[in-house]
Amino acid sequence: MNDDLGLFTDDAGDAPRGGRAAERERLHRRRRRRIVTACSGILVLLIVAGGAGYGVLQLLRLGSYEDYEGSGNGQVVVEIRPGETTSAIAGTLSERDVVASAAAFIRAAEGNSEIKGIQPGFYLMRSEMSGEAAVERIVSDEARAGMVEVRGGMQLADHNLPDGKVKEGILTRLAAATCTGDGSSQGCISKERLTRAATETPAAELGLPEWAADAISDVPHPRRRLEGLLLPGIYHVQPNADPVEVLRSVLSDSFDKLRAVGLSNLASDSGHSRYELLRIASLVQSEGITEDFGKVARVIENRLAIDMRLELDSTINYVVEDPQLYTDDEDRAKEGPYNTYNRTGLPPTPISVPSTAAIKAAANPAEGDWKYFVKCRQDGTSCFSKTFEQHKQAQQKADRNGV
Numbered sequence: 001m002n003d004d005l006g007l008f009t010d011d012a013g014d015a016p017r018g019g020r021a022a023e024r025e026r027l028h029r030r031r032r033r034r035i036v037t038a039c040s041g042i043l044v045l046l047i048v049a050g051g052a053g054y055g056v057l058q059l060l061r062l063g064s065y066e067d068y069e070g071s072g073n074g075q076v077v078v079e080i081r082p083g084e085t086t087s088a089i090a091g092t093l094s095e096r097d098v099v100a101s102a103a104a105f106i107r108a109a110e111g112n113s114e115i116k117g118i119q120p121g122f123y124l125m126r127s128e129m130s131g132e133a134a135v136e137r138i139v140s141d142e143a144r145a146g147m148v149e150v151r152g153g154m155q156l157a158d159h160n161l162p163d164g165k166v167k168e169g170i171l172t173r174l175a176a177a178t179c180t181g182d183g184s185s186q187g188c189i190s191k192e193r194l195t196r197a198a199t200e201t202p203a204a205e206l207g208l209p210e211w212a213a214d215a216i217s218d219v220p221h222p223r224r225r226l227e228g229l230l231l232p233g234i235y236h237v238q239p240n241a242d243p244v245e246v247l248r249s250v251l252s253d254s255f256d257k258l259r260a261v262g263l264s265n266l267a268s269d270s271g272h273s274r275y276e277l278l279r280i281a282s283l284v285q286s287e288g289i290t291e292d293f294g295k296v297a298r299v300i301e302n303r304l305a306i307d308m309r310l311e312l313d314s315t316i317n318y319v320v321e322d323p324q325l326y327t328d329d330e331d332r333a334k335e336g337p338y339n340t341y342n343r344t345g346l347p348p349t350p351i352s353v354p355s356t357a358a359i360k361a362a363a364n365p366a367e368g369d370w371k372y373f374v375k376c377r378q379d380g381t382s383c384f385s386k387t388f389e390q391h392k393q394a395q396q397k398a399d400r401n402g403v
Contacts, residue, residue, distance in 0.1 A: 065101055065103040065104060065107070066100040066101040066103075066104060067099070067100050067101065067104040067130055067131050068099065068100045068104075068128045068129060068130050069130055070128075070129070070130060070133065071126065071129060071130070071133045071137075072098070072125070072126030072127050072128050072129035072130075072133060072134075073126055073127055073128060074126055074127045075124055075125075075126060075127075075180055076096050076097075076098055076124075076125045076126060076127055077122055077123070077124060077125075077145065077180070077238065077239050077240065078092060078093065078096055078098065078122070078123045078124075078125050079092075079121070079122050079123075079238070080092075080118055080119070080120050080121060080122075080123060081120055082120045084120075086105075086106060086109055086115055086116070087102065087106060089105070089118065089138075090102035090103075090105040090106050090109075093105055093125065093134060096125075097127055097128065098125045098126065098127065098128075098129055098134055099129055099130070099131050099134050100128070100131075101131075103131075104130070104131030104134075105131045105134055105135060106131075107131060108130070108131035108132040108134070108135045109131075109135050112135055112139070114139040115135060115138075115139060117139070118138060118139065120236065121144065121145075121146065121147055121236040122144075122145045122146040122147075122236055122237070122238055122239060123138055123143045123144060123145060124142075124143055124144075124145045124180060124239070125137060125138065125143065145177070145180065145239050146177045146178070146236050146237035146238055146239050147177065147234060147235075147236060147237075148170075148173045148174055148177045148234070148235045148236075148237055148250075149233075149234055149235075150170055150230050150231070150232050150233060150234075150235060150353055151232050151353065152232045152285050152352075152353050152354065152355030152357075152358065153285050153286060153352050153353060153355075154169070154170055154352060154353045155169050155170065155227065155318075155351070155352050155353070156169050156170050156171050156198065156223075156224065156226060156227050157169040157171060157195070157223070157224075158172055158191075160321065169191075170230060170353070171191050171194045171195055171198060172191045174189075174194060174235075174237055174246055174247075174250065175188065175189045175190060175191040175193070175194045176188070177237040177239070178237055178238075178239055178240060178241055178246060179239065180239045180240065189241075189242070189243050189246065193243050194243045194246065194247070195223060196243070197243035197244050197246075197247055198223070198225075198226050198243075198247060199222045199223040199225070200222070201243075201244055201247065203216065203217070205244060205248070206226075206244070206247055206248050206251055207248045207251060207252055208229075208251065208255075209255060211273070211274055211275065212229060212255075212274075212275065215273070215274075215275035216275075216349070219348050219349050220337045220348055221337075221348075221349075224349050225349060226247075226251070227282075227349045227350050227351065227352070228278050228279065228281075228282045228349060228350020228351070228352065228353065228354060229251060229254060229255075229278070229350075230250060230251070230254045230353055231254050231257040231258060231261070231353065231354070231355075231356070232353060232355050232356070233253070233254075233257060235249075235250045235253055235254075236249075236253075237249065237250065258274075261356050261359060261360075263277065263278075263359065266359065266360065266363035266364075267363065269363060269364075270362070270363040270364070272362075272363075276346065277359065277362055277363060278350050278354055278359070279346045279347065279349065279350050280297065280300055280301075280346065280362040281350070281354035281355075281358040281359040281361070281362040282350030282351050282352045282353070282354045282358070283296075283300060283310070283312060283314065283315070283346075283347075283351065284296045284297050284300070284354070284358045284361055284362050285352055285353070285354045285355055285358040286312075286314035286351055286352045287312060287314050287373075288373075288382060289379075289380045289381060290355075290357050291381055292373075292381055292382050293357055293358055293361035294361045294364070294365055294366035295365075295366045295368060295370060295373065295382070295384050296361070296373060296382070297361045297362045297364075297365035297366070298365035298366045298367070298368050298370060299370050299371060299372065299373055299384065300362075300365075301365050302369060302370065302371050303371060304345070304346070307344050307345075308344070308371070309340060309341060309342070309343065309344050310340040310344075310345075310346075311340055311341050312340050313327045314351060314352075315338045315339065315340045315347050315351055316331050316332060316334075316338070316339060316340075316341065318338050318347070318351040318352075319336060319338045320334075327341075338351070368384070369386055370384040370385060370386055371385070371386060371387075372384070372385040372386075372387075372388065372390070372391035372394070373385070373391075373394075374391065374394050374395050374398055375398060375403050376394050376395075376397045376398040376401060376403055377398075377401055377403065378401060378402070378403060383397060383398070
């Protein structure tokens with residue numbers, strides 16, 4: 001019998017042994033080996049092809065290696081978004097003609113550990129920079145633009161301090177952040193323009209959520225209507241942006257922060273509306289240090305519960321031209337919606353930026369029946385009292401401590 005196909009030989013090429021069953025088993029083993037070998041070959045080809053394809057994509061992404069010479073000219077504002085890789089940054093710089101090619105930037109960035117520390121935000125670059133110059137520029141402090149830090153207790157407008165100095169408000173800082181740097185005022189928004197936008201722009205154009213828009217719709221002093229709606233944090237302002245764009249951007253970021261804090265649930269659990277909670281939190285922030293926030297919040301709640309005037313100096317100082325640590329009789333006698341010495345209830349708006357800690361304290365005050373407090377120690381902490389007689393003793397202690 002001819003066996004040209006090798007169907008009746010074993011692995012060594014000998015004649016079959018053990019009958020037909022053995023022959024069938026040997027045939028199945030040989031077929032399985034052929035299939036495994038074929039599959040392995042296909043897998044290798046796929047891996048090679050995939051690697052080649054990835055390499056092609058990388059080459060297409062980076063483009064050819066071209067490079068400018070020198071430190072460039074003019075000014076280009078570039079935004080770096082959260083999570084962007086060096087390759088993504090290089091692509092952005094190439095698209096904006098900051099560098100001649102992404103590859104030039106990537107090659108210049110090799111071995112530079114600072115490149116991995118680039119933070120999201122806006123950077124002032126130049127046109128037609130060499131890859132090396134672009135790397136050196138983007139990791140420098142001079143390149144950062146439009147960054148504003150907002151801290152707890154800050155206010156929108158500039159205001160005088162008891163020591164005679166002027167503390168810049170948030171609007172002044174935001175306006176300055178729109179400048180394009182290099183000691184130039186080119187493209188800057190004035191604080192007056194930004195203040196007008198904050199006062200007059202419809203809430204819908206500012207992107208306010210419905211609850212906030214409704215709450216500020218009838219405040220007595222419109223220029224104060226955005227007070228307390230910015231949480232502490234770092235805000236990125238695009239240089240050369242117009243006033244409404246600036247406000248819409250920072251407010252959007254702040255409301256993201258408020259959602260992350262859980263403002264809606266905190267307000268619901270506290271029995272206050274979201275805006276009421278922010279107003280209380282701003283008082284807590286302005287009246288005490290973090291250690292005392294919970295007790296200050298409790299004093300406010302205890303007074304509100306019995307319709308007792310809050311009598312807080314911080315609300316008087318919010319509107320007077322020359323504030324003092326302790327207000328005088330003349331200031332406390334002035335009529336106005338922020339005078340908590342002659343009006344009951346909360347002021348119509350927050351009076352400062354509330355921190356997360358102040359918001360949480362306002363939502364969950366410490367347990368106690370205090371109705372009075374006064375700063376009585378050099379470290380800024382307060383003495384809390386249940387009765388006015390105890391409060392007078394605490395004031396005497398504050399005098400003895402030189403507070």
